Amino acid sequence: MKSEPKSEQELLERAYDIAGLTFQELADEAGLRVPMDLKRDKGWVGQLLEWHLGASAGSKPQQDFAQLGIELKSIPIGHNGRPLETTFVCVAPLTGIHGLDWALSHVRNKLSKVLWIPVEGEREIPLAERRVGMPLLWTPSPEQEAVLRQDWEELMEMIAFGQFDKITARHGEALHLRPKAANSRALTEAYNANGKPIKTLPRGFYLRTQFTEQILAEQYALPLSNDNDD
Structure with missing residues (x-):
């Protein structure tokens, strides 16, 4: 893996250097094997980009470039330049949340400054042939x-009151909450509406495609769609 970039400018230069290259070209340089698909290797694209850009945080609950205060997010886009899926932000805390506020939340920390790396995501393009797009450094x-704050506060209030059965994908304008687990047996601790300990699926915060599409549209002058199908 490349050393961690010392400045924002160095990070951006690295991101511009890999723009236009295929996953195969990037994998060859990193000494990595390109999987047939991403069904069993969902984090592979992120790991490939982390190698080339010098990210060191891994799965820690801090920004990928903690010294620079920047989070790295790859975003698969279609032929029309629009995001193909929601973007994972971080795991949602289900216990020990008394007194937690937006200013100190992991969501705000992760999204305070993001280096977006668009990548080709259409399934008919073989993974090895997909290319990396032009980077975008974004601050909300x-x-x-x-x-984002309003969505977070609404969802965290529902978690605090144990209203897991009432939280649906429809909650949240930009940010929504949904189960994040490899399988239905990966349960974690939480509290129900009566304050009693329960086991439930871990939850994750995700950015809706309408929100990330707006970010890309502002940067790349793309027309916004009218779709709301997250």
Whole structure:
């Protein structure tokens, strides 16, 4: 893996250097094997980009480039330049959340500054032939952060009151909550509406495609779609 970048400028230069290259070209340089597909290797693209950009955080609950205060997010896009799937932000805390506020939340920390790396995501393109797009360094506008905060506070309030059965994918304008587990046996501790300990599936915060599409559209001057199908 390359050394951690010393500055924001160095990180951006590395990101621009890999723009236009295929996954095969990047994998060859990193000494990695390109899988046939991502069904069993969902984190492979992220690991490939981390190697080339010098990210060191791995799965820790901090930014990928902690010294620079920047999070790395790859985003698969279609032929029309629009995101193909929601973007995982971080695991949601289900216990020990008393007194937790937006300013100190993992979600705000992860999204305070993001290096977006668009990648070709259409399934008919063989994984080895997919290319990396032009990078985008993004900081939420006050309006965007206000929407994220409102969604986070609404969802965390429902978690605090044990209303897991009432949380659906429809909650949240930009941010939503959904189960994140390899299988249905991967349970974690939480509390129900009566305050009693229960076992439930881990939950993760995800950015809706409408929200990430807005980010890309503002940067790349793309027309926004009217779809709301996350």
